[in-house]
Structure formats: structure tokens, C-alpha cells
Amino acid sequence: MNDQSRDGASGRVGQVKEVTSLANPIIKDIKALSQKKARDESRSFIAEGLKLVIDALDLGWTIRTLIYAKTAKEKPAVQQAAARAVARGALVLEVSEKVLVSLTRRDNPQSVVGVFEQRFLPLAACRPKLEETYVALDRVRDPGNLGTIIRTADAAGAAGVILVGETTDPYALETVRATMGSVFAVPVARATAAEFVAWHRATRAQVVATHLAGAKDYREIDYRGHPVVLLMGNEQAGLPDDLAADADALARIPQAGRADSLNLAIATGLMLFEARRHLLTLERRR
Structure with a gap:
């Protein structure tokens, strides 16, 4: 896993962690969110898709991690969403398709996945x-x-x-x-x-x-x-x-x-x- 500096002036995020290994501990923690016990303990959950991530950011939800594929077709929009996530203190991961497949359990996964904090209204x-x-x-x-x-x-x-x-x-x-x-x-x-x-x-x-x-x-x-x-x-x-x-x-x-x-x-x-x-x-x- 390597840290990569990006040029903020060009609209790219300041720092991205590149992940290609399924054994990466961060990826393992995110994969664990498929289990209710892990979601309850971390009070987190996964949402798939660039539109969902943008909607959640617009509505003020707390994003903890943003994951996107290296091959994402909507690269400018993805980078903009990633910059917003970083500004809110989130971790941003650029991952391979095999990593994204492992997170979403889909053969054709969305190019962007967000990990958000749960929110229950009293x-x-x-x-x-x-x-x-x-x-x-x-x-x-x-x-x-x-x-x-x-x-x-x-x-x-x-x-x-x-x-x-x-x-x-x-x-x-x-x-x-x-x-x-x-x-x-x-x-x-x-x-x-x-x-x-x-x-x-x-x-x-x-x-x-x-x-x-x-x-x-x-x-x-x-x-x-x-x-x-x-x-x-x-x-x-x-x-x-x-x-x-x-x-x-x-x-x-x-x-x-x-x-x-x-x-x-x-x-x-x-x-x-x-x-x-x-x-x-x-x-x-x-």
C-alpha cells in the first residue's frame, strides 16, 4: 500500500492510498461490514455507487472511507467526491477491480463505494x-x-x-x-x-x-x-x-x-x- 500525493490545484485529492491486495487490513475491515456484528460494533455501513456517495455527502452524512476503482469511467466526478471526502476527514482508497469485487460481492461492481456512519433518529x-x-x-x-x-x-x-x-x-x-x-x-x-x-x-x-x-x-x-x-x-x-x-x-x-x-x-x-x-x-x- 503506497501513499500517493496528488495536485490539489488540478482538482485531485491531496492523498490517496493505493490498495491492490485483498489481504490489506483496511480492506478486511470493510469486508467485515457484510456482517451485522461488525456493523453494530463500528456503527458503519457500505453504500455503493457514485450518485449515492454524492447524495450522502450533500445531505451531511459522515463518510469514513471512500473507495474507488482505478478504472472508474467518471474520473473527474470521482476525484471531486474524493476531495470532498478528504476534506471531511475520510480515508480515500484507490483499488483494483478484484478488491472492489471482494467488497461488494458483485461481478460488475459500482466504481465507487462509501463507508458511512450509521444514523438512527431517537x-x-x-x-x-x-x-x-x-x-x-x-x-x-x-x-x-x-x-x-x-x-x-x-x-x-x-x-x-x-x-x-x-x-x-x-x-x-x-x-x-x-x-x-x-x-x-x-x-x-x-x-x-x-x-x-x-x-x-x-x-x-x-x-x-x-x-x-x-x-x-x-x-x-x-x-x-x-x-x-x-x-x-x-x-x-x-x-x-x-x-x-x-x-x-x-x-x-x-x-x-x-x-x-x-x-x-x-x-x-x-x-x-x-x-x-x-x-x-x-x-x-x-
Whole structure:
């Protein structure tokens, strides 16, 4: 591993570490972030792609390491992002393609990878305001579902996502990929079921839960005039009785076919865009 000086006046970063060996200890530490234990201990995670790295930097996320391929096609943009990372105290690595493949576990990896500090919003900091919408997910297990829901929440203009109980890791590589960068735009909070119930009673937001016992069509609920929390149950078990009993309304999405349920991400998307339909219409008119 060699340090290389670069000319800052030409837009290049001041110092880059060149890495070609898979045995490099820094590379080993980054590879370890594929495991939840390592992510939890370091409070770090991996995000792939130049656009995601730039978006994260624009939104003020703390970057710890920026890795880019020697063969990166977007070299000027990569160098600019690297300069921004160095200015924030991050380490910058220029690596071979085999090193990048080992980090992302993909045959055709993105040319840029960032290691960022995790960011969880304290539940107490979630103070739902008029016309804001939150999504609360009870024990969501599938990384793809969680990532898609975070992306959908971003698209619908939701204020945040609350993870209730033991859930899949929002900073797992598969989850971050599924968010398509929305992980940097949507606040994520965590809570136990008891903490969520206490928070609901303190905030007085309207909790609308999807449930097989729901007596009301989700399209007939009035989502206007108050903060709304959409409470979605576990993929297999649905909502437990205590959370269902705490909801202000139990909603059901009508179905006509033989399927007995919807994919969690699809159901959450339907609920989100219905709950915010009046707001999205107003925004389009402006």
C-alpha cells in the first residue's frame, strides 16, 4: 500500500492510498461490514455507487472511507467526491477491480463505494406534525422489503420510518441497495413495541394499522387534518394483538384473487400513497 500525493490545484485529492491486495487490513475491515456484528460494533455501513456517495455527502452524512476503482469511467466526478471526502476527514482508497469485487460481492461492481456512519433518529425526536406521515414496521424480516419501503416512503414524502421490535438491519448491504439511495433521505428510528405504544399515546398521532380483521376499506379512512402513522405487520405473522389494539383504525386492502395476502412492500406502498394522495395532488398543482 503506497501513499500517493496528488495536485490539489488540478482538482485531485491531496492523498490517496493505493490498495491492490485483498489481504490489506483496511480492506478486511470493510469486508467485515457484510456482517451485522461488525456493523453494530463500528456503527458503519457500505453504500455503493457514485450518485449515492454524492447524495450522502450533500445531505451531511459522515463518510469514513471512500473507495474507488482505478478504472472508474467518471474520473473527474470521482476525484471531486474524493476531495470532498478528504476534506471531511475520510480515508480515500484507490483499488483494483478484484478488491472492489471482494467488497461488494458483485461481478460488475459500482466504481465507487462509501463507508458511512450509521444514523438512527431517537424515537423521542419523532414529533409528528400536521399532515406528516410516518411508517411503522413491526418485526420486518426481509431486507428487500425494508429497502423498498424506505425508497417508497421517500417517494411519497413520508417523514420517517419507525422499526418496531426485532427487525432486519436497515444498514445491511441488501437493504441499502434496495433503497436506491433513499436510506440517506428518510430518517429511521427504532423502538420496542411498548415504546411505540407509549410514543403513540404521547404524540396523539392517528395510527392506522393494516389487519385481516380490519373493518374499513383503506381508501375510506380520512387521513387529512392530523399526523398519520401507518402501522404494518410482520410478513408472516401480521400484527400482534397488543399493537392492533392500540391502533386508532384497522384498515383492510380489498382483494379479489386467490392470493390471501400482499407483499409487505406493495401493501405499504398502497397505504402510503393513499394516505398522502391529497397532499401529492396539491404539490403537483403548485
